[in-house]
Amino acid sequence: MIKNFDLLVAIADANLVNVFLGYGNETFVQMNSFVAGILSFAIVSVDFNHDNHSDVAVANYAGQAVTVHMGIGNGTFLNRRTYISSSSPAALATDDFNHDQHIDWIATYCENNSISVLLFAVGDFNRDNHLDIIFSLFELDCFNIMFGDGSDAMLESRLFDINQQPCGIALYDLNDDNRLDFVRAHNFMDASVHLNTCL
Template sequence: STGLYSAPKFIAVGDFNDDKQVDIVVANSNTSNILIFLGNGNGSFTILQSYSTGQSSEPSAVAIADLNKDNQLDIVVTNSGTNNLLVFLGLGNGTFSNSRLYSLHYESHPASVAIGDFNNDTWLDIVVANYGSGYADVLLQTC
């Protein structure tokens, strides 16, 4: 369970602890957090950790990729309530580092997020669709 009145809004899957089992991340809009569920290999899951996305952040979408090339999956979360996105770097054991916050435009209200190498520099970049502004933001990774 994601919790009473949590209002799960988005879900994504990946192997967060390198055990070859599918794990789940859920963005909960009402409780302003993401939950990590580790796969048990038999169709069941165990909740591992809850990560706050900030007070009244209302997470709206998540995307998963190895952003820093350490062979661990990282999580990007868009927050429609606070007009920002968070990057949680994977530690390889199913847990994640403290998030890095990236501000978006005032009243942008990000609705979805995707990851790809948009400028062909071998680093993954982030694109965010904003329903409040009617624009998409592209965040190019340059490190």
């Protein structure tokens, strides 16, 4: 059975998320929209409640909240559940961080007069079967890896100075050594490859 992927687009200035259904031939048609929150900034889609339907979590930057919308399997979503934050969420990621068979989500936040975390990714860098988090510290021109312990805590962190402002990140085992590497993009219109040789 061929699975056609669909598309979600956050419309920040309209506080909406647009749903586009895919035909499997690189074309999409807009099906509907739903209200997410104030200044919808980032989206992740995953099955939160184990019903085999894709749900959506949305970071609402100006609303200082993350909203979760449960899907019913036909491209529509139920009324949102709102999780209030003390700061403005800028990015989201999901995975089972504490090994309880339930999908969790994490968010990074931006505030005035603080270091902004604008992008991050999740993977097992030190091969201990616990998820770690790598994120950019934009103003400091560096990346930081925080190592997870399988609960909701992070044991330690390691800072990598790159002397350039990072604006994108992707994770993959690039040299087939069973270690997770990463590629970063930055503001000078190129990218750099970082091979994991010591974690």
